[in-house]
Amino acid sequence: xxxxxxxxxxxxxxxxxxxxxxxxxxxxxxxxxxxxxxxxxxxxxxxxxxxxxxxxxxxxxxxxxxxxxxxxxxxxxxxxxxxxxxxxxxxxxxxxxxxxxxxxxxxxxxxxxxxxxxxxxxxxxxxxxxxxxxxxxxxxxxxxxxxxxxxxxxxxxxxxxxxxxxxxxxxxxxxxxxxxxxxxxxxxxxxxxxxxxxxxxxxxxxxxxxxxxxxxxxxxxxxxxxxxxxxxxxxxxxxxxxxxxxxxxxxxxxxxxxxxxxxxxxxxxxxxxxxxxxxxxxxxxxxxxxxxxxxxxxxxxxxxxxxxxxxxxxxxxxxxxxxxxxxxxxxxxxxxxxxxxxxxxxxxxxxxxxxxxxxxxxxxxxxxxxxxxxxxxxxxxxxxxxxx
Numbered sequence: 001x002x003x004x005x006x007x008x009x010x011x012x013x014x015x016x017x018x019x020x021x022x023x024x025x026x027x028x029x030x031x032x033x034x035x036x037x038x039x040x041x042x043x044x045x046x047x048x049x050x051x052x053x054x055x056x057x058x059x060x061x062x063x064x065x066x067x068x069x070x071x072x073x074x075x076x077x078x079x080x081x082x083x084x085x086x087x088x089x090x091x092x093x094x095x096x097x098x099x100x101x102x103x104x105x106x107x108x109x110x111x112x113x114x115x116x117x118x119x120x121x122x123x124x125x126x127x128x129x130x131x132x133x134x135x136x137x138x139x140x141x142x143x144x145x146x147x148x149x150x151x152x153x154x155x156x157x158x159x160x161x162x163x164x165x166x167x168x169x170x171x172x173x174x175x176x177x178x179x180x181x182x183x184x185x186x187x188x189x190x191x192x193x194x195x196x197x198x199x200x201x202x203x204x205x206x207x208x209x210x211x212x213x214x215x216x217x218x219x220x221x222x223x224x225x226x227x228x229x230x231x232x233x234x235x236x237x238x239x240x241x242x243x244x245x246x247x248x249x250x251x252x253x254x255x256x257x258x259x260x261x262x263x264x265x266x267x268x269x270x271x272x273x274x275x276x277x278x279x280x281x282x283x284x285x286x287x288x289x290x291x292x293x294x295x296x297x298x299x300x301x302x303x304x305x306x307x308x309x310x311x312x313x314x315x316x317x318x319x320x321x322x323x324x325x326x327x328x329x330x331x332x333x334x335x336x337x338x339x340x341x342x343x344x345x346x347x348x349x350x351x352x353x354x355x356x357x358x359x360x361x362x363x364x365x366x367x368x369x370x371x372x373x374x375x376x377x378x379x380x381x382x383x384x385x386x387x388x
Contacts, residue, residue, distance in 0.1 A: 168345045169298045176213040188351045190290055190336035190358055192279045197335060198268060199229035202261055204331040205322050206253055218252060225249045226261065231278075234265035260321035267319045283337065285311050288362070290355045291338040301340050304329045 171183050191197055202222065206215050215222075225248050227233040239262055241247070243255040250258070268278050275281040285307065295301055308329035315323045332338045336355065341348040 165346045166344055167347070168342045176216075178216040179213045182212065182216055184347065187334055188336050188339055188341050188347060190351065190355045192283070192358065194231065194268075194272065194278045195229050197278055197282065198231045198234075198265065199223075199226075200334050201264065201323075201331055202226060202229065204327050204334060205257060205261060205264075207330055208322070208327065209253055209257065221248060221252060225252065231265040231268040231272075234262060235269050237262055237265075257322060264320050264323070267315075271318070282311075282335075285314075286337055289359065290336050290351070291332075292352060293338060293340050295340060295342055296344070298342070302329070305338075307338075308332060 165184075167180070167183060171180055191200065199222075203215050203219075206222075210218075223229065225242075227237070239259055242249045242258050242262065244250065252258075253261075271278050271281045275284075291307070293301070304325035309325045311332075312323055312325045312328040315328070329338075333340050336351060339348065339351050339355075341351060
């Protein structure tokens with residue numbers, strides 16, 4: 001019959017361990033060990049002769065201790081052996097059990113803490129930890145806001161004091177400065193001047209060969225070659241001189257593009273004679289109001305539209321060259337005929353406000369012209385009546 005598991009003592013060697021008290025037949029420890037436990041408790045010194053006699057005798061078993069009566073001469077020692085020795089042994093074993101349990105508990109707690117730290121270090125944190133961190137961040141966020149708003153001292157500056165202008169996504173910190181300035185000042189702003197419209201039409205035509213940064217860096221050369229973008233002066237240029245190899249114009253664009261620009265200047269002069277200005281002609285396709293796209297992402301911006309296709313066909317019918325739908329849509333974007341700034345860009349609202357202001361001014365001018373015409377008509381009527 002197997003007894004209960006053995007409990008090892010931490011203060012005694014393996015040979016001195018004893019099993020927990022079980023059925024009859026288990027042997028108790030020797031008297032030496034009992035005396036070792038009793039010495040610090042009783043502190044009674046026995047004569048050496050008694051110690052020698054005790055060593056010579058065999059230690060009685062627990063059954064003998066409980067069953068055999070004690071001699072009459074020494075009742076106190078018999079009672080002590082019957083009650084004090086087993087109770088002391090039990091107390092010691094209970095202490096050892098408690099110490100072992102406490103050690104196991106401490107080891108398990110250390111292991112759990114180590115596992116928690118390892119999970120935290122590897123990023124595997126439970127939902128409870130995540131919620132705790134979120135709560136702490138929420139509690140700490142008002143403090144940061146208070147510090148940010150406390151700008152009177154000048155030590156901490158808030159984010160609202162110097163807001164960074166948010167541009168369209170295709171304008172990055174690595175973008176050329178010329179192109180960034182072009183985006184912030186010109187691109188998408190409504191244009192109604194004939195010379196400016198002709199300039200941007202030339203630059204849009206050059207996009208088939210060059211990029212915007214390259215064109216803007218050579219803008220001064222375009223201005224010199226094409227006579228400050230005057231359509232009447234450009235229409236009178238000699239094509240042979242312009243396309244001569246080694247000339248300034250030939251270093252900018254190929255021969256076909258140069259000839260197309262000169263021909264387009266001639267057609268613009270015809271449109272000015274017909275409509276009064278190239279501005280009235282080109283803006284009439286959108287009813288003199290810019291198209292606002294409300295794009296959120298760059299991928300939504302198209303390279304051409306049905307409106308650009310219609311304008312391109314009408315220009316080609318009138319004799320223009322190199323004005324396909326893609327070139328025309330780039331021209332519409334840069335002249336503000338369509339507002340393709342992303343809604344998150346600061347220029348989106350600026351261009352809308354500028355268009356509204358221009359339309360308002362146009363209405364005021366129209367009323368003034370009407371009033372002037374009415375006034376002239378009245379003056380003429382008065383003169384006619386006076387003559388009669």
